[in-house]
Amino acid sequence: MKTLLYYVRLYALIVSQYIKARMQYRADFFISSFGILLESGAGFFSLWVIFHSISKLVGWSYNELIFIYAFSLLAITPSQLFFDNIWHLSSHIRQGTFIKYYFRPLNMMFYYMSEVFDIKGFAKLALGIGAFIYASFKLGITWTFPKFILLLTLLFSSSSIMISLMIMAASTCFWTGEASSVLIFVFKFGEYSRYPLTIFNSFFKLLFTYIIPIGFVAFYPSKFFLRPTETNILAYLSPVAGILLFFLAYLVWKKGVNSWTGTGS
Amino acid sequence: MTMNIIKIENLSKHFKILKSSGGFIGSFKDLFSRDYKIIKAVDNISFKVQEGEIIGFLGPNGAGKSTTIKMMSGVLEPTSGSIFINGYIPYKDRKKYVKNIGVVFGQRTQLWWEIPVIESFKILKEIYKIEPHIYNENMKLFNELFNLEALYPIPVRKLSLGQRMLCDIIASFLHNPKIIFFDEPTIGLDVSVKNKIQTLIKDLNKVKKTTIILTSHDTGSVEALCRRLILIDKGSIIYDGDILKFNRIFGAYRTLKVELEHLEGSSIEVLSKTIGERFPCKHPIPVREDDDGWISLTINQDEVKLQNVLNYIMKEYLIKDLKIEEIETEDVVRKVYEGELV
Amino acid sequence: MKKYLMIIRNSFMSSIIYRFHFFYTSLSNVFYIIMIYFLWRAIYKGSGGSINGMTFNQTFIYLALAISIFCLFKTWTDWNMSYEVINGIIVMNLIKPMDIQLLAMSKAIGFVFYNFITVTLPALFVIIFIFQPGEITVRSIILSLIPIVLAFFISFNIDYIIGLTSFYTESIWGISIAKDTIVLLLSGALIPINFFPEILRKIVGLLPFQAIYHIPLTILISKDLSIYEYLKFLGIQLSWAIALYALNRFYYSRAIKVVTVNGG
Numbered sequence: 001m002k003t004l005l006y007y008v009r010l011y012a013l014i015v016s017q018y019i020k021a022r023m024q025y026r027a028d029f030f031i032s033s034f035g036i037l038l039e040s041g042a043g044f045f046s047l048w049v050i051f052h053s054i055s056k057l058v059g060w061s062y063n064e065l066i067f068i069y070a071f072s073l074l075a076i077t078p079s080q081l082f083f084d085n086i087w088h089l090s091s092h093i094r095q096g097t098f099i100k101y102y103f104r105p106l107n108m109m110f111y112y113m114s115e116v117f118d119i120k121g122f123a124k125l126a127l128g129i130g131a132f133i134y135a136s137f138k139l140g141i142t143w144t145f146p147k148f149i150l151l152l153t154l155l156f157s158s159s160s161i162m163i164s165l166m167i168m169a170a171s172t173c174f175w176t177g178e179a180s181s182v183l184i185f186v187f188k189f190g191e192y193s194r195y196p197l198t199i200f201n202s203f204f205k206l207l208f209t210y211i212i213p214i215g216f217v218a219f220y221p222s223k224f225f226l227r228p229t230e231t232n233i234l235a236y237l238s239p240v241a242g243i244l245l246f247f248l249a250y251l252v253w254k255k256g257v258n259s260w261t262g263t264g265s
Numbered sequence: 266m267t268m269n270i271i272k273i274e275n276l277s278k279h280f281k282i283l284k285s286s287g288g289f290i291g292s293f294k295d296l297f298s299r300d301y302k303i304i305k306a307v308d309n310i311s312f313k314v315q316e317g318e319i320i321g322f323l324g325p326n327g328a329g330k331s332t333t334i335k336m337m338s339g340v341l342e343p344t345s346g347s348i349f350i351n352g353y354i355p356y357k358d359r360k361k362y363v364k365n366i367g368v369v370f371g372q373r374t375q376l377w378w379e380i381p382v383i384e385s386f387k388i389l390k391e392i393y394k395i396e397p398h399i400y401n402e403n404m405k406l407f408n409e410l411f412n413l414e415a416l417y418p419i420p421v422r423k424l425s426l427g428q429r430m431l432c433d434i435i436a437s438f439l440h441n442p443k444i445i446f447f448d449e450p451t452i453g454l455d456v457s458v459k460n461k462i463q464t465l466i467k468d469l470n471k472v473k474k475t476t477i478i479l480t481s482h483d484t485g486s487v488e489a490l491c492r493r494l495i496l497i498d499k500g501s502i503i504y505d506g507d508i509l510k511f512n513r514i515f516g517a518y519r520t521l522k523v524e525l526e527h528l529e530g531s532s533i534e535v536l537s538k539t540i541g542e543r544f545p546c547k548h549p550i551p552v553r554e555d556d557d558g559w560i561s562l563t564i565n566q567d568e569v570k571l572q573n574v575l576n577y578i579m580k581e582y583l584i585k586d587l588k589i590e591e592i593e594t595e596d597v598v599r600k601v602y603e604g605e606l607v
Numbered sequence: 608m609k610k611y612l613m614i615i616r617n618s619f620m621s622s623i624i625y626r627f628h629f630f631y632t633s634l635s636n637v638f639y640i641i642m643i644y645f646l647w648r649a650i651y652k653g654s655g656g657s658i659n660g661m662t663f664n665q666t667f668i669y670l671a672l673a674i675s676i677f678c679l680f681k682t683w684t685d686w687n688m689s690y691e692v693i694n695g696i697i698v699m700n701l702i703k704p705m706d707i708q709l710l711a712m713s714k715a716i717g718f719v720f721y722n723f724i725t726v727t728l729p730a731l732f733v734i735i736f737i738f739q740p741g742e743i744t745v746r747s748i749i750l751s752l753i754p755i756v757l758a759f760f761i762s763f764n765i766d767y768i769i770g771l772t773s774f775y776t777e778s779i780w781g782i783s784i785a786k787d788t789i790v791l792l793l794s795g796a797l798i799p800i801n802f803f804p805e806i807l808r809k810i811v812g813l814l815p816f817q818a819i820y821h822i823p824l825t826i827l828i829s830k831d832l833s834i835y836e837y838l839k840f841l842g843i844q845l846s847w848a849i850a851l852y853a854l855n856r857f858y859y860s861r862a863i864k865v866v867t868v869n870g871g
Contacts, residue, residue, distance in 0.1 A: 028781070035781030039784050046797055050798065052802070053659055178628050182631050
């Protein structure tokens with residue numbers, strides 16, 4: 001407990017300073033936030049255009065798809081806010097600057113991730129929340145307190161899955177020296193999580209449930225609220241999947257950190 | 266008798282490197298190749314260090330200096346041999362071990378890039394759980410030795426290289442570590458900043474009795490700071506001893522570098538021969554052409570006056586530019602092999 | 608001329624060294640095509656075969672090829688320029704006896720070759736051998752070669768102009784993402800233009816982006832394209848190529864004056 005407090009206080013200290021410093025780059029903040037809104041917004045735009053020509057996608061309505069998409073945005077946002085430094089891992093590794101993380105009495109993953117807090121993620125968060133509220137309203141979902149707690153739990157496990165997948169993908173650069181292609185590969189799957197798994201054939205349905213579990217990022221959790229009678233056992237496994245996957249990701253990271261030999265003489 | 270704070274025995278580190286074929290077709294082949302070769306970066310070295318010593322590691326690029334430091338700081342696991350530092354095996358108990366050491370890299374900062382200097386120090390205070398009175402004491406000391414206050418509000422990224430190095434060095438002393446590793450702290454810096462850094466490190470070592478391991482390519486810094494020198498080449502220690510002896514022998518050496526007008530390839534042999542005939546020494550004056558086209562002559566001022574050599578060259582050749590530097594590490598290493606430092 | 612060829616060669620070779628990058632980029636693209644397949648199959652389910660004048664096959668081939676072209680032309684030109692400005696490398700390049708833009712384009716071409724092998728070829732393989740589209744004939748492939756070259760040139764100029772903005776803002780991420788999104792969306796690469804509402808279709812017709820995707824793609828999958836149509840397409844591409852090139856040079860001469868070099 002004392003250690004947890006130690007890390008929370010430290011994180012607050014580091015990140016508050018970081019945000020203060022970053023806010024001086026006004027133009028960059030607004031341009032980047034605009035870029036993110038455009039990128040995420042394009043997804044909604046595509047849905048809107050498609051539904052001009054059809055009325056249901058494998059049995060799911062326009063507003064239901066908005067709901068699932070918003071859910072996936074909310075699930076991906078934490079990885080963007082707190083773990084954005086993962087994208088720089090391969091350049092730290094290749095230039096040798098990663099070595100400095102070994103020299104403080106801190107958990108290395110914490111130290112590494114605490115260096116970057118991606119404030120433009122707030123734009124995505126805002127869009128996600130807005131779309132989520134819109135969809136729930138259009139679908140007439142009533143939010144009771146227990147339902148809300150369920151939502152938070154599921155969002156927590158979904159974001160944990162995304163974070164874990166990204167960490168595992170990035171950790172490959174401890175061995176291969178390069179990570180951006182793997183990261184993009186995994187990140188794209190996160191983007192595919194916005195669609196109902198039922199569009200896939202059985203092979204891919206299994207793949208995205210058990211191997212690359214993006215089904216648990218948005219689709220299965222959303223079913224709790226959209227089709228409560230249809231949810232199966234799998235959906236209840238979401239939190240478990242989230243926690244287990246994070247432990248796995250942390251192990252992979254540790255293995256990578258220990259085996260990295262560094263460059264230079 | 267002071268305790269040995271560092272004890273290293275028969276330490277070795279081997280690396281596996283992927284063999285790379287050259288050329289266009291080769292890069293396709295390499296996509297599927299599994300050919301490795303073994304590099305012995307550090308080969309069976311041993312030494313001990315007492316608390317409070319400042320020792321210098323000198324050696325050419327690729328000699329094994331950085332690898333040794335990485336093993337001593339707990340980053341790399343040795344292939345074989347033993348390391349005991351401050352009662353720990355560095356690689357095994359990293360988090361605990363690291364609480365009592367400092368590491369400073371030349372050119373790379375360990376402070377937080379975007380935020381003011383003073384905030385980095387405050388973060389360090391939290392990380393190392395430094396008692397407030399120790400923190401205040403140290404900050405006062407740092408301000409006395411070097412006006413750190415002037416830099417407090419400036420973000421690290423806005424500092425010059427020299428200022429950044431000084432801040433990094435000071436920061437490394439903040440939590441009163443027992444040992445600090447300095448890796449090329451003076452690289453890329455001009456003479457006045459180098460002197461400031463050397464004074465700072467000396468003063469802090471005196472006050473705090475910190476053991477200091479200095480790795481450098483820069484013979485001047487090593488001479489200024491260290492009482493003891495460890496010379497490393499090709500993964501082995503070729504000299505471990507008093508630096509005064511080192512100074513006595515190499516202190517008199519200077520490297521004279523000249524840029525000559527109209528010098529063809531064969532003329533270097535001619536120059537070398539004539540220099541050797543006019544200025545005979547125990548070991549003939551080495552005359553080399555550097556990559557940038559300059560000619561280097563390594564002169565022992567105890568045997569030959571540099572001015573005489575320079576006058577001769579000026580008479581016979583047209584000099585476009587010249588430099589006089591301390592002896593280079595490669596030349597030191599060569600002379601050790603020739604038996605000059607035993 | 609030789610030095611530019613060397614740069615193309617180096618750019619290509621330095622990409623190939625990272626073998627995993629090779630593998631994952633290809634795989635990523637193949638998965639994306641699979642994704643498009645399932646998504647649009649679901650969209651077409653229960654639609655009676657044709658939506659907005661396109662069958663599922665046509666839509667799928669169109670989109671799969673579109674993303675392959677996007678990956679083909681992804682040369683990070685805008686990013687490289689921003690990186691060079693931020694790290695002051697731009698000064699080194701300004702001193703070299705080479706035209707900076709030609710230098711950037713040579714690097715980009717090297718990348719294109721790399722992308723062709725890692726992404727486009729596997730994608731083409733998947734598309735042609737698994738789906739066997741009758742729309743793509745030898746004739747249409749040959750006809751589409753020049754349009755693809757022109758499309759690259761247009762795309763490069765857009766990238767370069769975006770890269771030039773980094774002279775002013777020293778920040779590239781948001782602008783580049785915005786550029787990619789807009790280009791993809793408004794060129795018909797994410798959703799065929801036929802699906803757009805009437806007003807949008809008109810707007811899109813006035814923009815250069817469809818010259819990068821829509822035009823070469825239409826040529827590639829049209830079995831009987833008349834000479835008239837073909838020349839009309841080429842004309843549109845050429846006009847955009849020239850216009851963007853002119854804009855580029857103009858913007859470039861203004862931007863160079865503003866170069867603020869930082870670093871150290």
